[in-house]
Amino acid sequence: APGNRVLELGAGTGRLAVPFCQAGFEYTGLEQSEPYAAWARTKLERQHLNGAIVVGDMRQFDLPGRFDFIFVGFNSFLHLLTDEEARDCLACVRRHLSAEGRFLLDVFVPASAFLHRDPDRFYPVKEFHHPRGGTCTIRERTTYDPVREVLDVTWYFFREDDPPERYRFSMRMLFPDTVERLLAEAGFRIVAKLGSYAGEPLTVDSPLQITIACA
Numbered sequence: 219a220p221g222n223r224v225l226e227l228g229a230g231t232g233r234l235a236v237p238f239c240q241a242g243f244e245y246t247g248l249e250q251s252e253p254y255a256a257w258a259r260t261k262l263e264r265q266h267l268n269g270a271i272v273v274g275d276m277r278q279f280d281l282p283g284r285f286d287f288i289f290v291g292f293n294s295f296l297h298l299l300t301d302e303e304a305r306d307c308l309a310c311v312r313r314h315l316s317a318e319g320r321f322l323l324d325v326f327v328p329a330s331a332f333l334h335r336d337p338d339r340f341y342p343v344k345e346f347h348h349p350r351g352g353t354c355t356i357r358e359r360t361t362y363d364p365v366r367e368v369l370d371v372t373w374y375f376f377r378e379d380d381p382p383e384r385y386r387f388s389m390r391m392l393f394p395d396t397v398e399r400l401l402a403e404a405g406f407r408i409v410a411k412l413g414s415y416a417g418e419p420l421t422v423d424s425p426l427q428i429t430i431a432c433a
Contacts, residue, residue, distance in 0.1 A: 220241060220242030220243060221242060221243070221244065222243055222244065222286035222287060223243075223244045223246070223283065223284070223285040223286050223287075223316075224238055224243045224244065224245045224246070224285060224286065224287045224288075224289075225246050225247075225248065225281070225285040225287070225288045225289075225314060226238075226245070226246070226247045226248065226288075226289055226290075226291065227248050227276040227288065227289070227290045227294065227295075227307070227311075228248070228249065228250075228276060228290055228291070228292075228294030228295070228297075229247025229248060229249040229254075229255070229258055229271060230249060230251075230254050230258065230292075230294075231254050231257045231258050231261070232247065232257065232258030232259075232261040232262060232271065233292075234247075234291060235247050235258055235261065235262060235267075235269050235271065236261055236262065236265060236267065238269070239262060239265075239267035239268060239269040240265075240267065243287075245269040245270070246269070246270045246271075246272060246281065246285070247269065247270070247271045247272065248272050248273075248274045248276060248279055248281075249271060249272070249273060249274075250273070250274065250275055250276070251273075252273055255271045255272075255273045258271045259271045276290070276294075276298075276307045276310070277298065277303050277306040277307050277310070278306060278310065279310050279314075280310075281314060284314055284315060284316040284317075284319065285314055285315060285316060285319060286316050286318070286319045286320075287319060287320055287321075287322070288311050288314060288315055288319065288320075288321045288322070289321065289322035289323070289324065290307075290322075290323055290324065291322075291324045292324060293324070293325050293326055293389065295307070295323055295324075295325055295392070296325055296389040296390050296391070296392060297387070297388070297389060297390075298390060299366070299368055299388060299389075299390045300390075301400065304390075304400050305400065305403065305404060308400060308401065308404035308406070309404060311404075312404060312405055312406065312433050315432075315433050317433075318432075319432065319433070320409070320430055320431070320432055321406065321430070321431045321432070321433075322428065322429070322430050322431075323397065323401075323428070323429045323431070324426065324428050325392050325397070325426070325427055326425060326426055326427070327393075327394065327413075327424055327425060327426060327427050328391040328392070328393060329425075332360075332369075333362040333364075333369065333391065334362065335360050335362075337359060337360065337361045338359070339359070340357040340358070340359060340374065341357060341358050341359070341360070342355075342356075342357055343356040343357060343358050343373065344356050348377055350377075352377055352378050353377070354375055354376065354377045355375075355376045355377075356373050356374065356375055356376075357373075357374050357376065358371055358372060358373050358374065359371075359372050359374070360372075362391070366390075367390055367391045367392075367393075367396075368388050368389070368390055368391070369388065369389050369390075369391055370386070370388050371386065371387055371388065371389065372384055372385070372386050373385045373386075373387075392427075394411070394420070394427050397427060397429055398429075401429065401431050405433060406431040406432065406433060407431060407432055407433075408429060408430070408431045409430050409431060409432055410429070410430040411427065411428070411429050411430075412426070412427075412428040412429075412430070413425070413426055413427065413428070414426055414428075415428070
């Protein structure tokens with residue numbers, strides 16, 4: 219309800235900060251990147267919205283008070299590559315969650331075709347208009363380590379005749395049973411599992427796994 223305290227982990231550039239503040243929630247966003255946090259603050263300031271953007275690590279944070287709703291959206295949790303990192307984050311969440319609060323974890327369901335791609339092939343990601351002019355096309359190459367359950371990704375930014383720029387990152391592939399185990403080990407009780415942003419129940423064909431839990 220409006221007025222409730224909301225904490226977003228991995229707030230990025232404020233994509234969700236703005237609608238939460240507009241809806242009247244007492245919003246705090248935790249973001250590890252200084253430039254992203256600065257841009258998120260600029261968004262809020264431009265619209266005269268009262269929200270707090272804090273620079274910090276979701277694996278280890280200590281904020282004043284407790285929150286009625288804590289969430290990690292758009293796969294940000296997947297950048298925690300080990301059980302230990304996930305446990306550290308969930309322990310912090312549990313300490314900051316109010317007695318009647320809810321925690322929401324939003325990650326995609328790993329698809330077999332996605333994990334077993336040809337590592338030498340480029341796969342399309344998106345196209346966008348580049349600020350310096352022209353169209354920029356992003357393609358990616360991926361390699362999956364089934365032992366670590368980690369997907370290594372390289373994005374290639376193609377623009378006109380320039381040599382492509384590269385950006386590398388890794389994501390932990392969390393299957394539904396692993397999500398349930400990590401939450402149970404951290405002392406959470408799952409109250410709902412959804413398979414889409416429309417609120418459909420999680421099935422074997424769902425692209426997303428949106429888990430809602432309480433302490």
